[in-house]
Every structure is written in C-alpha cells, then in structure tokens.
Amino acid sequence: MTTAAPQKYRQELRRSLSLWGNLSLVVSAVTPATGAFIIAPVLFGLNGTGAALTFVIAAVLGFALAYCWAELGAAYPIAGGDYSFIARILGRGPGFVSLVLSGPVQAILIPAVVALGMAEYLSVIINLDANILGAIIILLGTVVAIFGVRLSAVAVGALLIVELLAVVLVTVLGFVNSQRPISVLFSPEVFAADGSASPLTFGAIIAGLAVASFAYNGFQGALVFSEETKGGGRNIALAVFVALGVAVACEVLPVAAALLGSPSLTELSHADRPWQYFLTSIGGETFNTIVSLGIAVAVLNAVIALMPFFARILYSSGRDMAWPEPVSKLVSTVHPRFETPWVATIIIGVGGAIMILFTDIATLTTWIGAVLAVEFILVALSAIVSRIRNPELKRPYRMPLWPAAPVVAIVMAVAVLTQQNPADLAVAGGLVVLSVLYYVFYLRPRRATHMILLDPPDGEDEDERAPRERTLQP
Template sequence: MKSLKRELGLLEVTLSGVGIILGAGIYALIGEAAPLSGNTLWLSFLISSVVAAFTALSYAELSSMFPHSSAEYEYVKNAMGDRIAFVIGWLIILSAVISSTTVAVGFSNYLSVIFDLPKFLSSISLIALLSFILFVGIKESARVAIVFTSIEAAGLLIITFIGIPYYGTVNYLEAPLGLNGIFASSALIFFAFLGFEEIVKLSDEAKEPHKTIPKGIILAMIISTTLYMLVAFSSVSILGWEGLSQSNAPFSQIAYSVFGTNGSFLLSIIALFATSNTVLLMILAGSRIVYGMSKSGSIPHVFSKVHYKTRTPWIAIILISLASIGFLFIGEIDFLASVTNYTLFASFIFINASAIILRYTSPNTERSFKIPLNVKWVPILPIFGIITCILLLSNLEYNAILLGGILTIIGFLISFLKRK
C-alpha cells in the first residue's frame, strides 16, 4: 500500500502553521475586541497567547510521542481507549469541515465587494479549486500555502509599519472597562490563535516528524503572537480603540486613513488570500485526520487510499470537500462557527488530559519534546489548559453547546455501532 510523501521540512511546517493561525480571524476580530479592551488590546493578545500555549505545548509533547496524521485520535486512544478517541476524532473532523465552510463564505463576502459574483458559486468554486491543489500534491499545496501565508503576513506587516509614525499618540494602558474588559477581549481574541492544533495533521508528510512538528508548533505560536501584538499597537495608534470599534473592516479603514482608496483596496485583496489560505489548510488538515483514522482501522479503509501518482489521500480530500460544500446549504454560518469552537474546546480538554495520563501510564515512551514545569511526573501547564478550556466552553452560546453536545452523542453512537 502506498504511503504519503514526506516532503515537508521545518520551514514548510512552521509557515503552514502560521498560515492557519493567522487565518482570516484577525482581519475582522480586532474591531470587535477593541471596545472591550481599549488601547490595552496588545495585552489581551498576550494573555490569549499564554492561554493558547497551555494546550499547544500538550500538542507538541504528544506529537513527539505519536507522530501520525491521525493526531488527536492517536493521542486519546493511547491515553483513554479507542471509543473516546473515535469521538474526539469525529469532533475534529467536524471542526475542519465547518471551519472551511465558514471561511469560504467569508472569502465570497470579500470577493463580492470587488466583483459582482454570486456568493454561493464563489464559495463552491474556491473549495473545488483548493481541493484540486491538495489532490495534485503536498509539495505543491505547501508552496501555495507559503505564498498565501507570505501575502497574509504582509498585510499585517503593512499595518505594523504604517503605524510606527503614530506610536506614542495614545495611552497604551487605557482600558475603558478595566480588567473585566481586558479578560473579555482576551476570551474573544483566543479564537484568533486557533489553528496550532492543525499542524500535527502534517505528521505523515513531514521529515523527522517527532522533532519537526513540535518545533513547528512552538515557532508558529511565537511568530503569530509577535505579529498580533505589533498589529495591536499600530492599530490603536492610528485609529484609537474608538475608531477600531466603529469599523466593520478595521484594517481596510486603517489603510484608507493612511493611503486612501488604494490602500483599502489592497487590504481587501490581501484578505482574499488570507481566507483562501485558511480554507486550503483546513481541508488539508481534515483530510489527513480522516486518512489517519482510516489507516488505523477506526473508519472504513477506503478513506486511506493514496493516489498512485500524486501520493495524496484523494478519497479523504473528496469527502472533506463535499462535506464542506454541503454545509454551504445550511444558514446561520456564524452559529456553526460557534459549534466549531465547541468541538475544539471539548477536544482540547481531552488532549490536555491525555498529556497528563500518558506521563503516568507511558513514562518510558520517547519524547523529543517535554512540557516544562512539572511536579514529579505531573505536568502543570496541561492542568491550566483544561481549566481555561472549560471556562471558554462554558461561555459559548447555549444553542451552540446544545448542538455540539448532540454531535458528541452522535459520535458515541457511531463508535458503538461500528463495533457490532
């Protein structure tokens, strides 16, 4: 049986991670967070990065132990057994599908501002085109992701550099709602860091994955946090938190205030690359965990088939693509995005718990990376990861928690039925 090609080095893995993390969220999120934290927006980004790091470090250690594309499924299986692992894998697949659908709609919204095209057709076309790129090969997909990530990061660097002359024009400790506002903003901004968990899905296509993947996770988090904080400083320096909070497209507004119409148009074009990159990498991640779970026998073997020429899991790619297109027929995309957050937070709780359990049950398993700060065999940071994920999960809207719970139960039912 053919396997996936190992062609990704640390550069490709890191930049793919940066591309997923930066994603499209920051381009809209900063305007919603500004009225909560005021000019201390930079502090909210720093707090969110620390919270995200708790779980990211658990992923780094687990990926060094089990460098497989089945990722979360593999980690939880070794810690808690196959049934719970299947449910977590099921939730991760759903999160990839719904995320790619949501961001594809975001792409079509940006595109409709520039060109008068049907949004539904634009979303389908984007998913189909990016799926074809993924079918062609992982090296080609990585090259596209690197180009798109570079453009995406360039947009944030543009905001950073044009803000430098304005530094010192505002009080960076001004918080209109005090500490409550800063923490509320941090909870919202946390979503901008989601994506680090997708890096582990590249394990079967990375060179020396037990070393490359953990390093890629940590580097991607450091790069993304640095960019986010620089953007936060520049954004409040140019518009102030009041101006940011009043704009539906804050980055376009910032560019417009400095460069005029041309600047606004440029940032809108960059946003198209940002959304495209996120969809590409989410379909990639979703197809790889389907491939990994199929290869381990958890789901039908057909999804682990690798194309004889391109060496890509073509049936898994088709499955994720069709599922993403299918969700386009469902309204309330914002609500579905909240359901995605449920699937991720629920999964993160089990990932952090797995890191703790495996320290006790598999102390001798080789770990190329170990979570720092331990009391005897117990790693402390995953405990903070569990606590923060429970808090974030409890703050989601009730209907999202309800639907997420139903999807979780469906996953359990499937796990029982597939054993009969």
Template sequence: MENELSNQPAVSAIDAVETIAHAGHVLKERLSTGHVVGLAMADVSPTMAVMLLSAAVFTAGGTFAAGVNIIMMGIVVLIALCLAELASMFPSAGGMYTLVKEVLPAPVCWITKFNYLLQGVIIPASIGLGIAQFARDLWPGLPVPDTVIACASLALAAYVGTTRVEIGAWLTVVMVFVELTVLGIVTVAGFTHVHQSLRDIVFHPVTLNAASNGTVAVGMVAMFATLAPAFNVINGYDASLGFAEELKGGRKNIGKAVVLSAVIASITIIIPLLAAIVAAPDLVAFLKAPSPVLYSVESVMGPWAKYIVDFGVIIALFNGALSLMMYFGRATYATGRDQAWPASVNRCIGTLNRHAVPAGAVVALALPACVLCFFSHLDWLLNFSGTMTAAVYFCVGIAALHARKSHVHVERPFRMKLWPIPPVVVIGFTGFALYSQESQYLVGEGVMIAAGIACWLLSARWKRSMA
C-alpha cells in the same frame, strides 16, 4: 475494544502506519521543517485572523481584544508544548485526534474526533464565502453569485490538496510571504499614526455603551465572553501535526515544528492587531465598524488601502482553505486508516491516490463544506467552532497530563519544559472558557458529546462487521 487499544504503548500508532505501508498505502517523508511550519502558518492565516476573525472578539469584549490575545499568546505556547510532547510520542497524520486516542478512554476520543473534524468542514465553508465577499469588494461588477465563487474556491483548494504534497507546501509558503508583507504594511502604518494609548488599550479596555453612544469600561462578564472567540484568532498552528508522517528528521522535529508555528503565529497576529487599535482615530467608530481593523487601515492609509487589503485577504483566505484541506484531509484519512467507521467509509477516506495523498478524505471534507456555503446559519457555526476548539484543547491538556503517568516507558524525543504547569494551565483555562460560554454554544457542545458517545457505542458493531 477501542478503549483497550487506546491504552497500549505508543508503538500502536506506529505499528498501524507500518501495517498500512506493507499494503502500499503510506504517507512518505518528503517535507522539511520549514515546509511544515509554512503549512501551519497558512492554516493560521495571520491576515485572516487580524482582518476577519478578530471582529468577533471586538464585538464581545471591545478593546479587551488586545488583552485577551496577549493572554492567549501565553496559553498558545503552553498548548503547543503539550502538543509537541504528545506528537513526538505518537507521530500520526491524525493530529490531535490521535494524541487523545492513544492516551484517553475511547468515549473521550470520539468526542474529541467530532469536535476536531467538524472544524474541517465549517471553517473552509466560511473561508469560501469570505473569499467571495472580498472578491466582490475588489471587483464590484463581478457577475457571479457568492456561493458559486465560494464553491469554486473550495474546489480549487481541494484539487491542489489532492496533488503532490510538495506543490501545496510551496504554494502556501509563497502565499504566507504575501500575507506577511500586507500585515507588515498595516503594522508600520498603524504604529506611525498613533491615536490611542497602548497602555490604556491593554490595561483599561473599553467597549461600546449603547445608552450613551460612547464607551464604557469592560466588565468581567464581557471579558469572560471573549475567551472562546479568542481561540479562533490564534489558532491553526496545530496543523503541523497533520504532516508528522511526511516530515523528515524524526519525531523530535515535529515537536519543534509545533512550538515554532505557535510562536510565529502569536507574534504575526498580535503585533498588527495592536497597531490597528492604537491607530484608530475614534474608538467608537472603530468598535462599530464591521471590520474594526479595516477601519483603522482605511483611516490611516486612505481609501486606496482597501485594494491592498482585499488582495491580501483573498490570498490569505485561499491559503487557509488549501492548508485546512490538506491538514484535516490527513486527519480524516487517519480515522479511516484506523478503521474507525463502517467498512465502506473506511475504504473511501482511508486510502491514498497515486501522489500518496488522501484524495478521498479531502473530497469528503470539500463536498459538505460547499453545501454549507448555501446555509444562513454558517456565522453561528463559525462562532461555535471556538467552543469546539476549546473542547479539543481541554482534552489535549488532560492527555498531556495523564500520559506522564500512563505511558511512563514511552520515548519522548521532545519533552515539554516546566511540567506539569503547561497541561494544568491548559486544562484550567480551556475549562473556564467552556464554562463561561453562552448557553446556545454549550447546547451545541452537548450535541457534539452525544454524537461522539453514540458513535462510540456503534463502533463496536462496525468492528464486528469487519471481523
């Protein structure tokens, strides 16, 4: 049944929204394009990407982190073009889940749904612990356990996420400005204290050599290993999709917002990242550091710089947690509104509160995220989220390619340029990134696929019980 519905024209998503509207449960158009881009940039969190998420890429591929993220800039724009066209066809708070649901068979939809929504629990949990770590670095004598700080941060983000959407939007815009100011300081400091050749960093990358305690040229295996972690660095620009039903100006604006968010995200991450690498006085010490970028900042600006960085990162992390709660809360709400789960679950997550925001869905993400803060395997899950992101974008690429054939008569207010190059490149690149992953992450993805197929099979029973 769901498979048949997924192949109906684009109006199916719009009809679903209008049906809910008659019942008094509809998201309202209250946000400008600037608000939506600001929310997406908060989800991207350039400061978090540069200071924290880039560390996994440096560990995997050494200074090839610069080259792979430059490559990712191009891939990100191509992904954004695919998302923009699909989102203009199927504007929905469900984001990437809805885009796949409207075009591809139901089993693929369920696999995408699991890979997509689980990130809304894992990433906020890691952000909460990150806030605790940087808060303790800023105030060493803080007499509160890290898990309590993490849960309190997530609870505050969830609370703001359940108020009027304009409040969260304005808060994120202000905090993004603070983030960009901090990154601007890092960038200027880096490019005015150059110790490494930018050309060598990009075209002759090196990584640590344990045998000689020095560096060695990066091999192809290490290069391939950096692909999935790099998806976590320039990521989050798709958050603009979650506010499609609240954006003023029609479907074309959501396409513009996605592409604009992707371009701004790429620029604000890559430039400070390059500045930090060229400013490193010693590449061996740089690559050994727990946070390589922070090592460069302290080397250039002195030990007092850590206070600026700590403050900026705390702001960035909370901003990211807030935006993620708002974004994934709307995606979770859309699954309940679409009657994807058992009736009791749909009632819990598929309704809006008096502020016309999905409070139940936000809480449904915040609670398990707080629980995850007490588990020691969160680092593995965070690394695995890069694999899940690649899997989602792989499905989006297929959907963007297939939609031109299966939905010929559907209006496309935003039409991607250079078709079919964007979806073909996205499919090829993300497919190769998945193929080159370590077996432990591929096993994890296999579990996600099995869970998705199992729920697809169960969904027929859920639908019968609601009939």
C-alpha cells in the same frame, strides 16, 4: 522464542516534507491573515479595546497546549493528530469524540470561515454574493490540495510571504498613524453605538478567549503532517512552537495597531467590515481596494493549507476503520499518482462549500470556539494521564515543569466554556453526545474490526522509537 513484530500502518503518504516545508503548511494553516483580518473583527465588536489583551491571554493558553502537543505529537507521529494519541491514552471512546471534533466538524467549519472571509475582501472588485464566492474559493483550494502536499507546501510557502507582508503593512500603518496612547490597551472598554464607553468585564475577556483561541488554532498541524515530515519527533515539536510564536505575533500586533490607529473606536467596533473602515480612513477608497486584494490573496493561502490539513485527519480515521467499512475504505483512498488522500479532500471541500451557503462568519466562529475548548481539555488530560500510566514511553520531547502546562490549559479551557453562549454550548454538547452514542452503539460492539489503532509507519529515525502505549480497553 520470537516475538511477533507489532503491527504498523503502511507508509502510504509521501515522506517529502522538510521541517521548513512542514512549517510553511502549518503556519499557513494557523492562518495569521485569517486570525487578524477575519476573526479579530469579531473581537473588536465583543471586547472593544480589550481585543489585544484577549489575544495576549489566549497566548498563555496556547503555549500551555503547545507543550502538550509537542510532547504527545513527538511520541505519536501519526497523521490523525489529536485523536491518534487521545484514543491510545484515554481510550477509544474519548478518542472518537476527539476525532469528530478535530476532524469532520472543524474540517467543515474552519475552511468555511476562511473562504467566507476571503470573499468579503474580494467584494471590493467582484460583485458576487460572498457565500457563493466563498464556496467557489474552497472548491479551488480542494483542487490544489489533491495534487500533493509538496505542491501545497510550495504554493503556501510563496503565498505565505504575501500573507505576512499584509499583516506587517497594517501593523505599521496603525502604529504610524496612532491616535491614542498605548495605555488604552490595558484599560479595556467596549463601545455602544452612540459612542458611550463602559469597562470590559473579566467575564467578557474569558468569553472572548474562545474566539482568540480559534485565531491561533492550527499550530498543532505539525502533528497531522508527521507521517510526511523528515527528521523525527523533535522536528514535530519544534514546528509546533515556531508556528504558535508566529501566530501570536501576527494576531496581537495588528490588532493593537488597529485599536491605536483607528480614528474612531466606536466606528471600528460597530463596522460591518472593521479593517476596510480602518484602511479607508487612513488611505482612502483606492488604498482600501489595493490592500483588501492583498489580504484576499493572503487568506487564499489559508484555504490551500487547510484542505490537506483536515484531509489527513479524515484519511487517518478511515484507515483506523472509524466508520462503516465502505465509508472508511473510501475516505482512506490514496491517489495512485499524487499519493494524497484525494477522496477525503473532496469530501471536506464539498462539505465546506455547502456549509458556506447557509451560514455566516460570526455564527461559525462562536461554534468553533466552544468546540475547541472541549478539544483542549481532552488534549491536556492526555498529557497528564500519559506520564502517569506510561512513564517508560520514549518521548523525543518532554515538556518542562510537568504537569503545570496541562493543568493551566484545563483550568483556562473550563473557564472559557463557563462563559460561552448557551446556544454555542448546545452545539458543542450535542456533538459530544452524538459522538458518544455512535461509539457506544456502533464502534464498541465492533471493537475487534473497527477503530483499530496501529503503531506509526516506518520512517526516519525508526531506531529511536520506543514501544507505544497499548490501546486502553473502555
């Protein structure tokens, strides 16, 4: 008696990325320059000299999650990222919640933050409204992403050098021009506008973890490019850890350098553009202009990298029929020549450009922080439940000391949620509720034809793959 071969996705995306090509895209999607130059300034205002310490604590959460992503991503090499394994482990309902949070929501919000930040640095030479300039930037990034993931990898690989040089430059400047002892970083204070200081509370540090985690977010992007990466699941796991390590170094060091090297911590905390205050105070207006342009080029790298990152999640959701049939077919359309999900890329680019026109960086950053905390809990739960329900699953990478990492991640993510602004919690909660309602009233009655989860497409190291977990029936 013969057994029917399991259904698999067709290999539609071009498998052309080496490990280092994947890493160049993922490290750029982590956006070291964005974290340091766009997101960190939010923490200067919120946590004062505790900004660097907040990034260090967030790194603990990051590494706990990295173990989860490395194991699950290696076991499920599918372009959808988080929702692909969450749906197969926790069920299609939680999987769809993850899809909405890690896909369309972040796909619209995160590139908008990056493009807006780049526009602010370009303002030193371009006299144009930052929101309009940001919309133009994100549309240009969309065009580059359509031409192919390999082209994107080449482009971001070149720009990544500029990005890392910008981070190194400001780090060196801060430490060389240090105004105070390093001990101030371990006795964190916040500053009022009149210059008075008060100790930073533990609750404020926990609340700031949402912002710091956003700065690290993206290192799990190796999973999203897994169908286009050569070499198998262990390469995906390795890329996750390398990308996070780069992100931590590129956030902690320049932030610490700015806190030590700024002439006035009060001015740094309350400046509309803290890094430009820092650069001007050290080298003058001309120096600020030159370095700001370098930072803008570095941030452009993030825009180019983020577009294909999120487009593949949306593409995967269409392939799984997560939306009404016409929409699913549209977003899963692959360009016949470039072999990229070009329709999904355009949708993300246009949506992000529209979002930019009506919001600001601070609002977007705090929204994303709350959304990420919910996503982290789903990922960590999956890492626990997968081992319990499917101990026989082939895992090219297995995290050590299981379940320590996912438990730490859940505890920290819950703590972060308890300290968020009620308005930000309302945004995250509202998105979860809407996702659940859509699943219950639209997807679940159509379970035979929608949210269909197949096995990974054929690729290299196919003989090492084990049977996948079957989809849980909610």
